Ligand SMILES: Nc1ncnc2c1ncn2[C@@H]1O[C@H](COP(=O)(O)OS(=O)(=O)O)[C@@H](OP(=O)(O)O)[C@H]1O
Ligand SMILES: [Mg+2]
């Protein structure tokens with residue numbers, strides 16, 4: 001009898017593992033989404049100059065640094081800074097240059113504007129506003145380099161920054177890795193439209209929606225936070241918290257599942273918008289060979305992972321140019337959410353992505369293939385093999 005109770009307790013314990021981490025991560029991503037929405041509105045209305053260029057010419061904004069500072073601060077506050085190790089995309093180099101005072105001021109303002117709302121999201125905020133030094137510390141504390149052992153968070157504060165500055169799709173991605181395995185993933189997708197057909201309205205999305213509807217109408221509703229815990233067999237989305245609401249877990253969460261379509265002729269395939277990030281010509285050849293008939297859905301950011309997880313598309317492929325090394329923060333959260341929603345994510349050799357080798361997905365074979373089901377996935381892997389040698393990648 002005693003043994004049976006022990007066993008019941010143990011089997012109950014497994015699903016609850018990481019529940020505090022998930023709870024805090026979802027609330028922190030909810031807050032980050034609301035921060036991003038405010039900054040994106042100010043970019044679109046051009047009331048401020050918040051976009052900078054990084055050394056590789058990719059964009060970075062007040063939102064990227066502000067989300068990194070905010071999430072880092074919230075995680076440290078919730079779990080104790082000595083217990084929190086974070087791998088994240090941004091650093092403070094640009095911000096400490098003499099001509100960055102205005103930018104840094106905007107970031108401190110944005111972070112404090114966000115943290116003051118922490119109690120509404122059920123988290124503790126700072127007693128007084130963070131000072132510039134506190135904000136810089138929070139950003140630069142995200143200096144973990146990952147690896148095979150122990151526990152660390154992985155944060156892409158704004159994924160798809162190009163989409164973000166263009167008023168289009170972007171994501172906030174937070175994952176927890178333990179001993180090389182992604183154990184939970186949270187993906188905030190603030191512009192994900194209520195009607196999936198609108199996902200393909202690149203650039204024009206805001207303008208189209210605002211012309212068709214008033215901001216108070218139901219169809220203006222957009223955005224969610226998706227999340228999953230490894231091994232739970234469940235993935236969820238919950239709506240973004242509105243300005244007048246108080247967060248109550250699980251905030252009207254709904255389970256999500258991948259699509260059941262396994263006929264390539266009916267499947268929708270998504271890929272990055274920029275040709276520089278993934279070869280459109282290689283995938284065009286593949287798509288033809290497999291019999292995928294629908295036009296590719298080109299969407300910025302890890303929103304593509306969310307689209308597969310919630311059954312709005314069936315395939316996501318990314319084939320970066322030779323020599324480009326994929327970073328773990330661009331994939332960790334999305335991979336676990338698709339897997340728990342019932343999908344399959346591997347490299348082009350059929351191996352699981354390896355998150356245990358530091359900040360890069362070392363050893364990645366050619367590209368990334370995410371599918372709603374094993375049959376489609378198998379067909380694509382075979383087609384990649386068949387056409388790889390004749391490609392120029
Ligand atoms: N050359 C190259 N090749 C492949 N990937 C690259 C490359 N350069 C950047 N990146 C990373 O791509 C992230 C954006 O990926 P997306 O799928 O959103 O691409 S796209 O913007 O839709 O084209 C983007 O993430 P963010 O920087 O967070 O936006 C980068 O990490
Ligand atoms: Mg990214």
Ligand SMILES: [Mg+2]
Pocket residue numbers: 064089156157158159160161
């Ligand atoms: Mg980013």
Ligand SMILES: [Mg+2]
Pocket residue numbers: 058059060089161
């Ligand atoms: Mg970037």
